[in-house]
Amino acid sequence: MRIGIDVGGTNTDAVLMDGQSVLAAVKTATTRDVTSGINTALAALQTQRAFDPAAVYAVMIGTTHFINALVEADRLAPTAAVRLGLPATASLPPMVDWPERLVEAIAGRAYLCHGGHEFDGRRISEPREDEIRQVAGELHRHGIRSVAISSVFSPVNAEFEQRAADILTGELPGLAVSLSSEIGRIGLLERENATIINASLRELATRIVDGLVGSLEGAGIHAPLYLSQNDGTLMDVDFARRYPVATFASGPTNSMRGAAFLSGAQTCAVVDVGGTTSDIGVLRHGFPREATTEVSVAGIRTNFRMPDVLSLGIGGGSRVRGGQGDVTVGPDSVGYRLAEEARVFGGSTLTATDVAVAAGRAAIGDPGLVRDLDRSLAEAALRRIASDIADAIERVRTSPDPLPVVVVGGGSILLPDEFESGPVHRPEHFAVANAIGAAIAQIGGEVDRIFPVEPGRRQAVLDDAKQEAVDKAIAAGAKPGSVRVVEVDEVPLAYLPGNATRIRVKAVGDLQLEGGRG
Amino acid sequence: MSRTITRHDLADLARGAALLGTGGGGDPYVGRLLVERAMLTGSGTITLLDPGELGDDDLVIPVAQMGAPTVMVEKIPGGGEAVAALRALEERLGRRADATMPIECGGINSMMPLLVAARTGLPVVDADGMGRAFPELQMETFSVYGVPGSPLAIGGENGETVIIDTGADNARMEWLARGITIRMGGVAHIAEYAMSGADVKRTAVPNTLGLGLRIGRALREAREEHRDPVQALAAAMEGTLYDKVRVLFRGKVVDVERRTVAGFARGHARLAAFQGPGELELTFQNEHLVARADGRVRCVVPDLICVLDADSGEPITTEGLRYGQRAVVVGISTPALMRTPEALAVFGPRAFGLDIDFRPVEDLVSP
Numbered sequence: 001m002r003i004g005i006d007v008g009g010t011n012t013d014a015v016l017m018d019g020q021s022v023l024a025a026v027k028t029a030t031t032r033d034v035t036s037g038i039n040t041a042l043a044a045l046q047t048q049r050a051f052d053p054a055a056v057y058a059v060m061i062g063t064t065h066f067i068n069a070l071v072e073a074d075r076l077a078p079t080a081a082v083r084l085g086l087p088a089t090a091s092l093p094p095m096v097d098w099p100e101r102l103v104e105a106i107a108g109r110a111y112l113c114h115g116g117h118e119f120d121g122r123r124i125s126e127p128r129e130d131e132i133r134q135v136a137g138e139l140h141r142h143g144i145r146s147v148a149i150s151s152v153f154s155p156v157n158a159e160f161e162q163r164a165a166d167i168l169t170g171e172l173p174g175l176a177v178s179l180s181s182e183i184g185r186i187g188l189l190e191r192e193n194a195t196i197i198n199a200s201l202r203e204l205a206t207r208i209v210d211g212l213v214g215s216l217e218g219a220g221i222h223a224p225l226y227l228s229q230n231d232g233t234l235m236d237v238d239f240a241r242r243y244p245v246a247t248f249a250s251g252p253t254n255s256m257r258g259a260a261f262l263s264g265a266q267t268c269a270v271v272d273v274g275g276t277t278s279d280i281g282v283l284r285h286g287f288p289r290e291a292t293t294e295v296s297v298a299g300i301r302t303n304f305r306m307p308d309v310l311s312l313g314i315g316g317g318s319r320v321r322g323g324q325g326d327v328t329v330g331p332d333s334v335g336y337r338l339a340e341e342a343r344v345f346g347g348s349t350l351t352a353t354d355v356a357v358a359a360g361r362a363a364i365g366d367p368g369l370v371r372d373l374d375r376s377l378a379e380a381a382l383r384r385i386a387s388d389i390a391d392a393i394e395r396v397r398t399s400p401d402p403l404p405v406v407v408v409g410g411g412s413i414l415l416p417d418e419f420e421s422g423p424v425h426r427p428e429h430f431a432v433a434n435a436i437g438a439a440i441a442q443i444g445g446e447v448d449r450i451f452p453v454e455p456g457r458r459q460a461v462l463d464d465a466k467q468e469a470v471d472k473a474i475a476a477g478a479k480p481g482s483v484r485v486v487e488v489d490e491v492p493l494a495y496l497p498g499n500a501t502r503i504r505v506k507a508v509g510d511l512q513l514e515g516g517r518g
Numbered sequence: 519m520s521r522t523i524t525r526h527d528l529a530d531l532a533r534g535a536a537l538l539g540t541g542g543g544g545d546p547y548v549g550r551l552l553v554e555r556a557m558l559t560g561s562g563t564i565t566l567l568d569p570g571e572l573g574d575d576d577l578v579i580p581v582a583q584m585g586a587p588t589v590m591v592e593k594i595p596g597g598g599e600a601v602a603a604l605r606a607l608e609e610r611l612g613r614r615a616d617a618t619m620p621i622e623c624g625g626i627n628s629m630m631p632l633l634v635a636a637r638t639g640l641p642v643v644d645a646d647g648m649g650r651a652f653p654e655l656q657m658e659t660f661s662v663y664g665v666p667g668s669p670l671a672i673g674g675e676n677g678e679t680v681i682i683d684t685g686a687d688n689a690r691m692e693w694l695a696r697g698i699t700i701r702m703g704g705v706a707h708i709a710e711y712a713m714s715g716a717d718v719k720r721t722a723v724p725n726t727l728g729l730g731l732r733i734g735r736a737l738r739e740a741r742e743e744h745r746d747p748v749q750a751l752a753a754a755m756e757g758t759l760y761d762k763v764r765v766l767f768r769g770k771v772v773d774v775e776r777r778t779v780a781g782f783a784r785g786h787a788r789l790a791a792f793q794g795p796g797e798l799e800l801t802f803q804n805e806h807l808v809a810r811a812d813g814r815v816r817c818v819v820p821d822l823i824c825v826l827d828a829d830s831g832e833p834i835t836t837e838g839l840r841y842g843q844r845a846v847v848v849g850i851s852t853p854a855l856m857r858t859p860e861a862l863a864v865f866g867p868r869a870f871g872l873d874i875d876f877r878p879v880e881d882l883v884s885p
Contacts, residue, residue, distance in 0.1 A: 120704075
């Protein structure tokens with residue numbers, strides 16, 4: 001058996017699974033310390049379906065706690081950024097485009113040193129040990145305990161970041177180090193930003209992860225604990241302590257993967273309808289398609305591996321206005337006050353939930369309270385919702401092939417049984433899709449580099465890149481026979497000789513568990 | 519009339535420059551940050567000069583970035599490269615520049631002269647030599663009308679400079695400069711096409727930085743006020759040398775194919791109408807070259823072919839094109855200076871290997 005837990009901003013959901021079947025599923029309130037909410041959820045699982053804690057062989061947790069800490073500029077540690085690239089890059093020092101409030105929240109300090117590589121692996125300059133030692137002295141003087149290290153083209157060659165890390169930790173043994181080459185891809189400022197954010201979350205991550213481990217031990221569960229990452233794969237707790245930023249988009253990712261699992265569709269569009277918004281994304285081979293453009297988080301430009309999700313202001317609490325001919329739905333919502341303000345609960349605000357009840361789509365609250373509602377208005381509002389969602393599905397499609405649509409989330413009662421693009425699947429347990437997504441996560445490996453592709457060598461270069469991604473997945477804990485390549489992306493780079501091509505390959509496999517249980 | 523640019527104008531200029539990049543020219547984001555940062559010191563403003571304000575004997579030295587924009591997002595400049603190139607060229611010519619100028623108003627190169635201006639206090643001439651973005655250095659109205667690119671100075675982040683002088687042979691200059699750019703790490707900063715004020719007035723496409731600002735502002739305001747971005751664009755173009763704006767197509771991207779040929783990103787994209795039949799095909803080489811609707815040419819280089827997000831009005835680059843995007847494709851007329859037989863021989867459709875004669879967008883598509 002394994003347990004999947006989703007710690008969201010409002011709810012903490014947990015599921016107990018055995019192989020492909022869901023044995024128990026619970027929803028509890030999230031607590032500020034995270035761990036007491038998890039304790040409650042574990043106890044609720046026991047109540048719903050008694051289980052032997054010793055029979056649990058893995059626990060997977062997805063959480064939005066770390067991204068929320070950044071958005072709230074709260075619980076962040078004093079952080080420094082050290083960049084290797086001089087004499088290049090001096091014009092734009094680290095954190096150059098950050099909101100002032102976040103630079104202050106992390107007491108951010110930036111240092112520029114020599115080092116860095118060219119696109120083809122040549123060195124911009126040699127790193128200078130004395131320069132880095134001097135930075136160590138500065139960090140010590142300012143009481144900084146966490147540092148982000150970036151180096152130009154470190155996705156091509158990470159040796160300088162590693163060398164700087166060795167020197168800094170040699171001087172300051174307790175220093176937490178985050179390396180940009182392990183966090184982001186090409187695009188120095190964006191990768192560096194993600195690394196600095198990561199560094200600022202390190203202490204919180206240690207605290208939270210230690211708390212999670214303690215919660216499980218308290219419940220008698222001694223199985224390994226994993227956290228889900230942005231791309232739907234898992235990381236172990238040691239990795240999570242070092243790379244909390246890798247959890248940033250795990251919420252939408254888990255809900256999408258959970259939806260795929262519950263419906264059995266591996267390639268599909270997923271519509272997650274909540275109280276305020278609908279998130280629409282696409283799964284390919286069971287994994288969310290990633291955004292190809294920079295993603296801004298709390299006003300900071302990053303290149304996180306985030307799912308490409310389109311958010312619409314349509315949810316169960318969306319306000320409905322106008323008449324039959326000019327009806328509008330959202331984008332504003334009564335949100336968590338639905339149970340007081342919606343008509344079916346005796347309130348005075350007409351919401352999307354009310355029109356769904358009036359049209360006979362759902363039985364929520366007191367249907368009698370919306371009996372007087374004009375039926376054709378209700379139908380018009382639902383048609384409006386269906387057409388906006390159908391439009392969004394069209395926009396996230398990646399090919400003209402037929403695409404099944406899976407709907408999850410409490411607000412999915414607003415949607416019809418069929419779209420133009422195909423039928424709609426409404427799986428069982430749709431309300432805890434996130435926790436299920438966490439429970440079924442896999443292990444991944446990725447390559448993202450610029451390769452010279454000589455004439456006639458394209459296939460060989462691609463094969464090498466694929467093998468490297470597979471090896472990385474296995475090194476990260478995937479079961480060797482189960483690893484497959486799920487994504488290959490080639491972008492030829494203009495103006496560079498030798499057909500320089502940026503190749504991204506992602507491979508994933510099942511988690512290798514002790515005793516061969518999967 | 520001279521005017522000043524402040525930090526607050528840069529985001530608008532970057533957006534307008536992305537549109538004038540017609541799908542290429544590189545993302546102006548890093549360039550904008552460079553200028554913003556440089557403007558924190560000094561007077562905090564940059565003076566834009568109308569070409570008409572130049573004395574005939576003034577010396578104008580344009581600056582630009584050369585190489586792969588994809589490298590520049592990783593290897594950010596030290597900051598002094600472009601100024602070093604400018605100074606090296608001044609030394610070679612034995613004379614100080616009175617102003618700098620863009621060679622290319624589309625994409626990231628709209629920002630490079632502003633960086634030099636912010637660091638040196640030189641004014642920037644509101645004009646350029648492409649009137650848009652093009653993939654090669656010799657595709658310049660300057661060279662079309664007899665101004666040589668040489669001598670050219672290249673600057674790298676170590677403070678090093680290289681002078682290339684190939685006399686009147688601009689194609690060889692481009693070839694040699696590209697080799698040095700690779701040695702410098704794939705991106706370098708150049709000063710070239712040094713010319714007199716009289717030559718600027720005779721050969722440059724005027725008021726293109728001001729045009730970028732105007733476009734960027736119009737698109738932003740349209741989005742803020744939930745107005746149609748294409749109408750806002752058309753209104754912004756009125757009274758400029760780019761005053762014929764035509765909607766070529768509205769639809770969804772259904773196919774994108776890219777490949778590298780001779781160092782350029784070449785490819786095609788197809789869009790299908792939102793409803794009913796109808797298809798538009800775009801052919802690009804870094805920038806868009808030709809748009810064909812149902813097999814008929816609707817707009818062709820050097821006229822501008824711009825792809826905008828149908829909802830936000832944000833320009834979409836050829837690299838950013840992907841399946842499912844809802845887009846408006848707009849054709850925009852270019853100034854007469856860019857449509858003469860001499861100009862078309864250098865950057866008309868046949869210069870890109872297309873077997874098409876140039877026809878103005880306003881003759882191909884009615885308003």
